[in-house]
Every structure is written in structure tokens, then in C-alpha cells.
Amino acid sequence: MSTTRQDLLQAFDTLLQPARFKDYGPNGLQVEGRAQIGKIVSGVTASRALIEAAIAEQADALFVHHGLFWRGQDGRVTGWMKQRLALLLAHDINLFAYHLPLDAHPELGNNAQLGARLGLQATARFGEQDLGFMGGRADGGSFASAYALAEHVKKVVNRPVVIEGRPHDAIKNIAWCSGGAQGYFEAAIAAGADAFITGEISEPQAHYAREMGVAFIACGHHASERYGAPAVAAQVAAQLGLAHQFIDIDNPA
Structure with missing residues (x-):
């Protein structure tokens, strides 16, 4: 056809x-x-x-x-x-x-599909044009630490990740936005995130993560948008x- x-x-x-x-x-x-x-x-x-x-x-x-x-x-x-x-x-x-x-598509888009593969369920949107997704584990649980979440992300996307800030504390509220969305980190913090997942990390975000006590996990621009x-x-x-x-x-x- x-x-x-x-x-x-x-x-x-x-x-x-x-x-x-x-x-x-x-x-x-x-x-x-x-x-x-x-x-x-x-x-x-x-x-x-x-x-x-x-x-x-x-x-x-x-x-x-x-x-x-x-x-x-x-x-x-x-x-x-x-x-x-x-x-x-x-x-x-x-x-x-x-x-x-x-x-941005709520079911088929990059953020929705990345969240589904990570086992995350979005309950809210945040950031400019509501591109960021906010929620937690679909099973209602939490990750024992940001390191545990980072290892989970690494396994799902099959590539190394960068993690900064709050590595040892339990993670329940997770924000994510695929690709080059490191500029959404402050909006994620304001929305109450314990951790933020995106594709890239820039120099300022490492400092924000350490100072604000919110984990930043970068898993690759391409990997997050496949x-x-x-x-x-x-x-x-x-x-x-x-x-x-x-x-x-x-x-x-």
C-alpha cells in the first residue's frame, strides 16, 4: 500500500x-x-x-x-x-x-517513551512549553540512591552515564527531559525533583547539583532520544x- x-x-x-x-x-x-x-x-x-x-x-x-x-x-x-x-x-x-x-507527545514522544523504558510514570509537566516530565516509579516505589537510579538508567540506555549531586539519598520524585535539556534543571528543582535525567550536562549544572542536593544524571543526547x-x-x-x-x-x- x-x-x-x-x-x-x-x-x-x-x-x-x-x-x-x-x-x-x-x-x-x-x-x-x-x-x-x-x-x-x-x-x-x-x-x-x-x-x-x-x-x-x-x-x-x-x-x-x-x-x-x-x-x-x-x-x-x-x-x-x-x-x-x-x-x-x-x-x-x-x-x-x-x-x-x-x-512533547504524551504517549509516543521522546520523553514519554524514555520514561516508559525506565519504568517511570509521569504525573505532571514542568519547564518551558511543558516539555519536562515529572513523576516516579510506575510501581510506586523509590530508588535506594541516585547511584541505584543511575545504574538503572545505564542499563536501560546501554551507555555510560554521568551523575552529580546527592548520590546516596533515596530517590522518589524524578524529573526527566530528553536531549540537550540541561537548562531545565533549575525548573526541575523548583518542581520538587529528587533527581533529574537528561541527555547532556553542562559545567554549571554540576555545581547546582552539588549545592542544591538534587541528583543530575546525563545519559547521552542521542541515547535519550532514540x-x-x-x-x-x-x-x-x-x-x-x-x-x-x-x-x-x-x-x-
């Missing part, structure tokens, strides 16, 4: 509601390809490696979290941008990208009768 480019765009927009968000770049169709679509490949970032993998899988459309165009970037089509665009255009592949809308794109693409593909494949291009950052 197949669908039109416009019907696929409408399905993504209906699910993710991009008009609700003030974002750092355009959400939706970023590069126009063939009009008829039978197979979607999803991934985290529209890198050359992912585009080449989608070509090899004969995809008609790419669905990603990190697209090609960002506010304030150099608009010239040279170097890596030319290479990626040339591949998409030469093979007539549509590129769909959704940034904050994909983080789950939303395949969840959304799989649901839309099933809805429209399309083939779907998730391709994870490893990234240690």
Missing part, C-alpha cells in the same frame, strides 16, 4: 500538533521528494549515514527528530549540507522532521498501511 506525501504530512501534523510549539527550526516536511510514499525509515538525526541507509532500504520518506534546518544557521548549501541534500534530491526522498513536538521517532513513525505507518523501519545510527554524544 501507499499514500500521498500530503496525506502523510497531515497524519504527522495531526498527531504531533507542531503549531502549538515555538521551536528552533521548521517542523513538518523539510525536503520534498516523490509524491507517493510506501515506506518510511525513521531515525534520530538526518545525517548522511542515515540518508544513505534509507536509500539502501529503498525508503520513500525519512522521519527524524533532528532535521537539516535550524534557526540562525548559515543558509548556504555547501559542504555537509550540500552532500545530504544532494542524496535526498537525487533519490527523491521526502524528509519529515519534528523537534519539540516529538519531545525512542520517539520510531514510535510515531510506526503508529502513522500502521494507520496508513505503510512499511516502516527504524535505523539507529550510533552516536556517543
Whole structure:
């Protein structure tokens, strides 16, 4: 089966509601390809490696979290941008990208999917545009320490984590926001978190964690955002009768 480019765009927009968000770049169709679509490949970032993998899988459309165009970037089509665009255009592949809308979806988004894999249940939202999730263990329990929580996160995402602040105390109230959301740490503290999980840690957050007595756990930008794109693409593909494949291009950052 197949669908039109416009019907696929409408399905993504209906699910993710991009008009609700003030974002750092355009959400939706970023590069126009063939009009008829039978197979979607999803991934985290529209890198050359992912585009080449989608070509090899004969995809008609790419669905990603990190697209090609960002506010304030150099608009010239040279170097890596030319290479990626040339591949998409030469093979007539549509590129769909959704940034904050994909983080925020309450069931299929990056934060919801990361929380589900960690066994966390969100009971509230916090931070700018309500992107941060707040809650605790779905079984109602707590973690014996921030170290125990960090080890759990490490096992789930299968990569090393960084932990700072309050390592030995029990952890019940947990806030999380995937990717580069270290700037949400102070909002998480204000919301009453015992620990905050995100992808990256910057220099100031280590000091805040130590001084405020709230654990900060960084598990990798890519690792924390691997789950939303395949969840959304799989649901839309099933809805429209399309083939779907998730391709994870490893990234240690």
C-alpha cells in the first residue's frame, strides 16, 4: 500500500500538533521528494549515514527528530549540507522532521517513551512549553540512591552515564527531559525533583547539583532520544498501511 506525501504530512501534523510549539527550526516536511510514499525509515538525526541507509532500504520518506534546518544557521548549501541534500534530491526522498513536538507527545514522544523504558510514570509537566516530565516509579516505589537510579538508567540506555549531586539519598520524585535539556534543571528543582535525567550536562549544572542536593544524571543526547521517532513513525505507518523501519545510527554524544 501507499499514500500521498500530503496525506502523510497531515497524519504527522495531526498527531504531533507542531503549531502549538515555538521551536528552533521548521517542523513538518523539510525536503520534498516523490509524491507517493510506501515506506518510511525513521531515525534520530538526518545525517548522511542515515540518508544513505534509507536509500539502501529503498525508503520513500525519512522521519527524524533532528532535521537539516535550524534557526540562525548559515543558509548556504555547501559542504555537509550540500552532500545530504544532494542524496535526498537525487533519490527523491521526502524528509519529515519534528523537534519539540516529538519531545512533547504524551504517549509516543521522546520523553514519554524514555520514561516508559525506565519504568517511570509521569504525573505532571514542568519547564518551558511543558516539555519536562515529572513523576516516579510506575510501581510506586523509590530508588535506594541516585547511584541505584543511575545504574538503572545505564542499563536501560546501554551507555555510560554521568551523575552529580546527592548520590546516596533515596530517590522518589524524578524529573526527566530528553536531549540537550540541561537548562531545565533549575525548573526541575523548583518542581520538587529528587533527581533529574537528561541527555547532556553542562559545567554549571554540576555545581547546582552539588549545592542544591538534587541528583543530575546525563545519559547521552542521542541515547535519550532514540525512542520517539520510531514510535510515531510506526503508529502513522500502521494507520496508513505503510512499511516502516527504524535505523539507529550510533552516536556517543
